[in-house]
Structure formats: structure tokens, C-alpha cells
Amino acid sequence: MSNQLQVIIVTQNEIEGEGLRRILTERSLDVVGVFRNLADIPLETGSHGVNNLLVMASSSDEATLEMCREAHILQDEALIVMLGHDCECAMVAQAFQAGVAGYIGKDTSCASLAAMINLVALGEKIVPSRIIFELAGLDTNLRWNDNDGRIEDVKMSDREVEILRGLIRGEPNKIISRRLNITEATVKVHVKSILRKLHVVNRTQAAIWALSRGLLGEPVQQNGEQSPCAAVVPRFPLRLADVA
Numbered sequence: 001m002s003n004q005l006q007v008i009i010v011t012q013n014e015i016e017g018e019g020l021r022r023i024l025t026e027r028s029l030d031v032v033g034v035f036r037n038l039a040d041i042p043l044e045t046g047s048h049g050v051n052n053l054l055v056m057a058s059s060s061d062e063a064t065l066e067m068c069r070e071a072h073i074l075q076d077e078a079l080i081v082m083l084g085h086d087c088e089c090a091m092v093a094q095a096f097q098a099g100v101a102g103y104i105g106k107d108t109s110c111a112s113l114a115a116m117i118n119l120v121a122l123g124e125k126i127v128p129s130r131i132i133f134e135l136a137g138l139d140t141n142l143r144w145n146d147n148d149g150r151i152e153d154v155k156m157s158d159r160e161v162e163i164l165r166g167l168i169r170g171e172p173n174k175i176i177s178r179r180l181n182i183t184e185a186t187v188k189v190h191v192k193s194i195l196r197k198l199h200v201v202n203r204t205q206a207a208i209w210a211l212s213r214g215l216l217g218e219p220v221q222q223n224g225e226q227s228p229c230a231a232v233v234p235r236f237p238l239r240l241a242d243v244a
Helices: 013-023 061-074 090-099 110-121 128-136 158-166 173-180 186-198 203-212
Strands: 004-010 030-037 051-054 077-083 101-105
Touching: 004 013, 013 030, 013 110, 051 110, 061 090, 061 203, 077 090, 077 110, 090 101, 090 203, 101 110, 158 173, 158 186, 158 203, 173 186, 173 203, 186 203
Parallel strands: 004 030, 004 051, 051 077, 077 101
Antiparallel strands: none
């Protein structure tokens, strides 16, 4: 990036925020402050040819994702880096749909964290190594284009589609069984059927397959429409740059 970059850390955990400030400052990144909320960031930041890079962190991925969505609205020109916990493919996809430029796991080393933020500043997209390994493990016989392997071409029951939505959300069998009011054993049978029909080997690959074809994680409402808060996630593969 040609303009000056300044890093802004947003987290309600003061200890975490000060730790991040020290890590990044020691690696020559210009950290202008640590703030508990987006509203606390001074209005003058990001002006006069200075670009903001927001590092967002919270107690859970869901809370951090909401912060990122708000940041993308309030500071649409800023680069956003989300510090995540679980690095689940569905959450990473939702984060990029929310406007983040990088999703970095909290178990990343200090040196890698700074290097990844520098790559985001250069215009790269950062995803966890785990996601790359999941993508690399996909059945190579699958064809990833708009005209092939569409969801409507796969003969799945409505129940299987709803369970597939649960896999996209990262739900375990116990949660799916409670939500759909069926037994865990029944869920397991349906999951095996889904994996066989999609020609994938695990739940994560099934979720990636469905996400790439626009299936949403939100349940269908009674009127048959998607929940208004749902959004189609970006198609895989994304442009990936990973230094972990």
C-alpha cells in the first residue's frame, strides 16, 4: 500500500489488547491505540492519507464476527483482520462475507501474526492453514464450477438439506438432533448419506462443498424463505496467502 498504515486494536479484554499492542509494536507496526469499542476510535484516525487496519478480537467467534460486520459498515475503507478461536471453515467463510481481509487464529505465533498483518496491508487475503489443508483434501473428482454439481442436482431429502445447513454452521450431532427433534443415531445416518452423495470424506468437506454452491447456514423459515440475516458466502477457492 502506498499510503501510511496505522493499526487499531479493538477488544474488550484489556490484557489481550495490550499484549497485541506490544507484539505488533515490537515488530515495527504503527499501533495507534487499543479500544474497547468501535465508537471509541477517534474520528481523525484514517484521515490525511493514512489507512486504518483494524484488528478485531472478542470472547467468541460469533461476537467478533458481529464486530467485523459493524466495522465494515462504519469504516468501509479500513482493512479488517479477525482474530478467531476455532478456525472452522464456515466461520471463516462468513468472516470474508462480512468484509474481513484476514482471519487469523489466536494460536498463531507472534512473528506469524505480524507477518500476516503485513501481508493484509499489501492486499493479500489470509486464511488459517487448517482451511488450506481441508481444501487440499477435497475429492479431486469434484468439479467446482457453476454449471456442474449443483445442489439441486444432488438427490437429498429436505431433512438431509437441513442437516447439511447444520454442518455449515459447525453444529455437532447432538445440537442438530435437538434442533430437528430426532435422535443422534438418526443424524449420524443422515450425515453418512450426505457424505456419500456429495462424494466427500468428512463433515468439513461437505460444508465447503455446500458453501461453494451458495447454500446458506440459516434454517429455512416456515414460509420457505431464507432468514433475512443470511448471506451467500464467497465461492471457494479464494485467493489464499498463508505464512503460518
